[in-house]
Amino acid sequence: MGCAAGWLGADGGHLPWSDTWGSASSRATRMTSSEAMDTLGQYKITVWEEENFQGKRCEFLMECPSIMERGFRKIRSIKVESGPWVGFEYPEYQGQQFILEKGDYPRWEAWSGNSGYRTEHLLSFRPVKCAVSYWDTTEGGVRAGRASSRQPSMEAMRDRLKDDLHGAWDGGVRYTQRYNHNDSKVILYEAENFQGHKFELSDDYPSLQAMGWGNKEVASIKVNAGAWVAYQYPGYRGYQYVLERDRQNGEFKKYNEYSSQAHTNQIQSIRRVQH
């Protein structure tokens, strides 16, 4: 099946995808799921079969459970126009995870941080849940944060986003305390099933040990708000685990719930997902 403008039905939902970017309104009238409505305009990713944005390409506005069903043999470069997304090694969101925030990824090393073996597969991907921005002007200025419970309408968000980004360029120097870090919270536990010593975080930590965590393992994790990426090594390297409040209710009782591929509970750095 090739990559062409249109909507495709698939297991569990409707998948909008196209090889060109058309008008949002014409698409919107063809959407059938509320999830698609929420996603439209927020998420856009383009993938290429070759490095440096060469070869066969396809744009997606929603999740893709198998790039091979779109006639791709592989993905070698990616541009994220609006995200974040999470890529997976295998179809159906299995295997290693790769966080994909807005930007250009001209070759696989730009997203893969694994070290156990060098996988070059990225065969499925989907938007990250729980990393939705909202804009709150009640506290004396535009403030951006991450929350799932008090979002304005999509239209209001888009308008504010547009204003906000223009503001960023018009004002010269601007202090970018735009994200409200208190909105993302995660608790790390020393033992499985949320037992043992625990530590609640609301900020990024490239070294959990430098922060005071006693060892290089984390046995269970509870995400109270937002979306996080935990990494095997310090400095955001090695295996990646994308942990979302809206997946498994944010509760990851054992390391093998971090991802379908996790075979160690080694976690040495953690950070919030940017949106």
Next chain:
Amino acid sequence: MGCAAGWLGADGGHLPWSDTWGSASSRATRMTSSEAMDTLGQYKITVWEEENFQGKRCEFLMECPSIMERGFRKIRSIKVESGPWVGFEYPEYQGQQFILEKGDYPRWEAWSGNSGYRTEHLLSFRPVKCAVSYWDTTEGGVRAGRASSRQPSMEAMRDRLKDDLHGAWDGGVRYTQRYNHNDSKVILYEAENFQGHKFELSDDYPSLQAMGWGNKEVASIKVNAGAWVAYQYPGYRGYQYVLERDRQNGEFKKYNEYSSQAHTNQIQSIRRVQH
């Protein structure tokens, strides 16, 4: 020259290093430079010639301009007990840079994020400047931040660090707003020599484009406080540039001042160095 306990004179200073960790006081009495005094107890790194902390090993408390002068052919695993450090591809702090924060690095992929070519060299390293913690109890509780001008004595810092880390474990859940992010500041510029549009940051950004930066290049950078790592790709991947307030007065006028190896001004993510 092998790795054995003692001090070695070297160009530009004295290099304390040993193959075992003795008492700090016995070392302190043998120090001859004020830089060494400042560093003692703050920085400790152990390197191994083989992966997974095997083979020849050596501990360092201060910079190492060439690991080959210590009888090593290569470095394949690293433990940072206290940092941060920055590793370099070549001797004398040349070539690609690798940020090394506290934690375990069992193989080179744990620190190397390059993608242009897969270097496995890490032949010199030194402590990161300007990423020194201080503890400020004047604002109703222990607060940790990054500053170079208002540090307490090393003894006071060590005592407070010890208390602080114990506190972290004794208190169960604890909100870790320990680092004062306002203490790290960097300005990105669209054009060389600090010209064009600019953006001042005091927080981590895994995607500069998601934050509002208009393109994937940064032409010049001014570090006003702290130490930062800029990365070629989003999500802290690709080439790394460690940018310190105390190196070149924090002023990086062109991309080739980011590092001796930089051959592109592509920067898509940036974060503070943790200490």
